[in-house]
Amino acid sequence: MIVVSAAAGAFGRLVIDRLLTRMPAGEIVAAVRAPAAAADLTARGVQVRRGDYDDPASLREAFGGAGRLLLISSPELDPARRLSHHQAALDAARATGVGAVVYTSFLGAGTGGTGVTEAHHATEKAILAGGLPYTMLRHPYYSEAFLNLGLRTAVAAGELTDATGGRGLNTALRADLAEAAANVLTGEGHLGRGYDFTGPRWTYPQLARTLTEVSGVPVAYREAADEADGAMRWLNGQIRAGELEAQTGDLHQVLGRPATTLHQAVTAALTHSAA
Template sequence: MLAVTGATGQLGRLVIDELLKKVPASQIVAAVRNPDKAQALAAKGIQVRRADYDQPSTLVSAFANVDKLLLISSSEVGKRTEQHKAVIDAAKAAGVSLLAYTSLLHADTSPLMLATEHVATETYIKQSGIPAVILRNGWYSENYTGSVAAAINHGAVFGCAREGKLATASRADYAAAAAIALTQPDQAGKVYELAGDDAFTLSQFASYISAASGKKVEYNNLSQAEYTKLLEQVGLPAAVAAMLGDSETGAAEGALFDDSKQLSTLIGRATTPIEQSIKRVL
């Protein structure tokens, strides 16, 4: 039995799709906070079980008879460490034989504030004694392509990454890697640094949007404080805006770049180019 936490989330849904290509639906458990939102998965023959990170009592039963578990990191920055610990404790109690965890690219050396909770989780996994594979995911291309329409409207991409290189890949690329880690043998003990094959700067990103849309789009580099304030003005919570500003500043120093091509090697194909992701959005 293979279980995926956060199975109705943006990454979780894609991991489920990949697993369905490899194993029967009856061997997949969708561990979700709200089973009512997973009816489409149940209709495919997937077992849907309630698993709330904030209610540990739901987790042990959710992982019953599960051999391999994918812990997709929580989206609740600031609460992640305790939520993840609850999942790890439940996985150990349930006798899970392999735990896969979606961490952050170069988490152990990353200057990003996001790294703190990922490092704490990796450490707790190691201390738990559960055989594990760590999937250190780089930035999702969707983190940027979600703003393509706004960039075209304003004629500008805003950020504070200067000319830092971003080795992004699509969520589908990372989902394929997670599914492979759950289904291929001999994954315990491995740590993957996962990133896109082709890096780009935000100046290049703006030029790609221009080329694809036929409208002039330029990159406007701001200070971290200015960019964070802009994100708050467009409606993002202060904590999220601060995290994104910090991440872009880290990107300026190379924190979101990796050229080892471990992701494409693992999934057996090239990662999705950012130009293709832009065209899909358009």
């Protein structure tokens, strides 16, 4: 049996979609905070159990009988709160005899723990110390945060602006990462591994050219002053410093195919926004 924690979120649902193509629905458990919100999964034959990161007893109930657990990282942004959620899940996994844990970590968490990676690094250390068989899936930023409905605005204006200095981004589509997770959960040879997932590197000047190709409307690129606030301003600075340019072949390897290209992602985004 495979248990997916935080399964009511967008990523968890995508993973379950992939699992349903390769195993009986009754062997999949969706652990969610509010089971009523996952009635659609119940209708598809998936076992829906209450599994709330703030309620350790519910996690023990949700994880019972799991051969493998996909521990999807808590949406909590405060590192201490996020780590406490993950620790509760790991404690429950050990208490219930889960066979292996697959954890959705973040790029860089395997070597350090500051900022975005702080709770992920601490969770990876806890997994290693806990003794359960494991696989770490270190995700990049989701492409959907950048390649979304807003692209149609750029097409309408004939101009794409940003403050990244033309540096590269190694984002990946949530759907590709979900398929990779399903492959690890149902496949062999992944235990004891840490995968650093990256999608094909792209830049905003390249994105402007791709928008032109896909839409048939000329879209010019213009570098703008960084007027973002808070987290987005920090992220723009990270991109300008080249922190999102690292590349690995891990996602391609686990998928067994190339990750979705920028052209494919832009085509899907514009088609969706026009629907």
